[in-house]
Amino acid sequence: MWILGPHEFISKCEQRTASSETSYPLVQPSDDKELRPILNVHVSKTSVNLQSALGSxxxxxxxxxxxxxxxxxxxxxxxxxxxxxxxxxxxxxxxxxxxxxxxxxxxxxxxxxxxxxxxxxxxxxxxxxxxxxxxxxxxxxxxxxxxxxxxxxxxxxxxxxxxxxxxxxxxxxxxxxxxxxxxxxxxxxxxxxxxxxxxxxxxxxxxxxxxxxxxxxxxxxxxxxGTLEIQKMADLPSDRLEPGPPFCNVGIDAFGPWHVVTRKTRGGSAQSKRWAILFSCLTTRAVHIEVVEEMSSSAFINALRRFVAIRGKVKIFRSDRGTNFVGSTDHLKIDTVNVENGPLRDFLYKFGTVWIFNPPHSSHGGSVGEDYWNFSAYIRLYAFNSRWEKSNSRRSCDIHGRGFCNYKQ
Known part of the structure; x- marks a missing residue:
């Protein structure tokens, strides 16, 4: 039994194997074109949040x-x-x-x-x-x-x-x-x-x-x-502040008409219209009322004559530029007093009186007669409850109203 074998035989086999082997050069795997290259692939996952895409x-x-x-x-x-x-x-x-x-x-x-x-x-x-x-x-x-x-x-x-x-x-x-x-x-x-x-x-x-x-x-x-804004009122005019006798500076206004019974007829009672001219002192607030039968210049001049005969000469008349005193309402065919026509203008010029029209919506100018007009209207409704009044009753009512207004002062 051979453990190591004969020395000569083994050396001859080794020499024969070494002579038969051929040497090949080593090639790097990265340079070898026959091999598939190893690639590094990065995988990323994207999650879409709907709330962030379309948030509120x-x-x-x-x-x-x-x-x-x-x-x-x-x-x-x-x-x-x-x-x-x-x-x-x-x-x-x-x-x-x-x-x-x-x-x-x-x-x-x-x-x-x-x-x-x-x-x-x-x-x-x-x-x-x-x-x-x-x-x-x-x-x-x-x-x-x-x-x-x-x-x-x-x-x-x-x-x-x-x-x-x-x-x-x-x-x-x-x-x-x-x-x-x-x-x-x-x-x-x-x-x-x-x-x-x-x-x-x-x-x-x-x-x-x-x-x-x-x-x-x-x-x-x-x-x-919202609450309505209130405009600050301007200063009072000088004719409302200067001392003087009553009815020296007068505010004037007209109101009406009312139906009154003038006469008895076979068919009943004949009715007519009556108006009232309200004179109020701008200084003392005293009141004077005159009844006119028609809204014409002649009737208005007669009312002024009666007023001047009782109260004295007037320096200034103040009124609003309403349809009762403006001459541009002739084409409307309504009952008015034309302050700007000839007879009334001559009357005012003769007595040395100035007529002043207040600007629109200027309550500080001289519209002190509207309160007394309401007051006298309440007195008429309380004293005379009938629908149709007589002419003398209408005049008595105005005198009573004038007395109450002056007593109020």
Whole structure:
């Protein structure tokens, strides 16, 4: 048995093997074109968050609820057209698109604000005691919208009235909804606006405070409910402040007519019209009333003559530029006293009297006779209750009224 073998035989075999082997040069694997190169591939996964892609913060660019919903409906219609829906499928009309867009906006807002509550409801867990809407007994309906619970489920009301949709009051769409339904009820108050929101199926948390704040800032409501501004009255004219005898500076006004019984006839009583000229002292507020039978220059001059004969000479007459004293009303064919015609102008010039017309809406000028006109009218209604008065009764009534007005001073 050979353990190592014969030395000579082994050395001859080794020499024969070494002579038969050929040497080949080594090649780098990266330089070998027959081999497939090893490439490093980087794989990245992109996750799209729908809330960040179309978040509710974009809704702040809209100032009206209807425009926001119409814009979302337009996007839905555009997506449907891009997907090339088959003609056999029923295409939704504009009303359905509007309702889908409205539902999309509400769900997006609720998922952002009430994310924890919705997650707990989907997992059949109880709401946290710190939740702001736990008192509303909320639940998720078949559309995935957070609605109010309550005990009206067996009533005959509409589903959106029994279980209104919860809208967070701190979100921007709450302001849009309040503006929309406030304009729908024609800028009515708090209760009308809140009732319109509840009728439409929305319950905004803290709605009363938000509606009151919105109405307070509403420009249209401030115009409709604002208090009237009062213009500051100008200084009194000098003729109302200078001391002097009574009826030196006089404010004048005419009122009427009244029907009086003038004479008896076979067919009954004949009625005529009577007017009254009210003279009021601009300094002492004393009153004098003269009755005229017609509104003409001659009758008015006679009333002035009687007044001057009783009260004395007058320096200034003040009156408003009404139709009773303006000569430009001739074409209207109404009973007027033309202060600017010849006879009356000559009469005033003869007595050295100046007639001044007050500017329109200037109560500081000399319109002190209107209060006394109302006072004398009350006295006439109290003293004479009959519809048709006699001429002497009319004159007596005016004298009584003049006495009461002067006694009032």
């Amino acid at each position: 913060h974009h809704f702040e660019r809209f100032s009206e609820w209807s425009r926001l919903v119409q814009s979302i409906a337009f996007l839905h219609r555009y997506v449907r057209n891009r997907k090339r829906i088959s003609t056999e499928e029923k295409k939704p009309n504009s009303v359905e698109l509007y309702q889908e867009a409205e539902l999309f906006v509400i769900r997006l807002v609720q998922n952002e604000v009430y994310e924890t509550e919705i997650s707990n409801m989907e997992q059949n867990l109880c709401l946290s005691k710190n939740s702001n809407i736990i008192a509303l007994n909320p639940y998720l309906d078949s559309r995935g919208v957070l609605c109010v619970g309550g005990r009206l489920n067996k009533s005959n009301l509409e589903i959106h009235e029994k279980n209104p949709t919860i809208i967070p009051g701190k979100h921007y769409i709450a302001k849009l909804l309040i503006r929309h339904y406030h304009e729908t009820v024609c800028h009515q108050g708090l209760h009308f606006t809140e009732g319109a929101l509840r009728k439409a199926g929305f319950l905004i948390t803290g709605a009363k405070r938000l509606i009151q704040s919105f109405i307070h800032r509403c420009v249209t409501c401030r115009k409709l409910r």
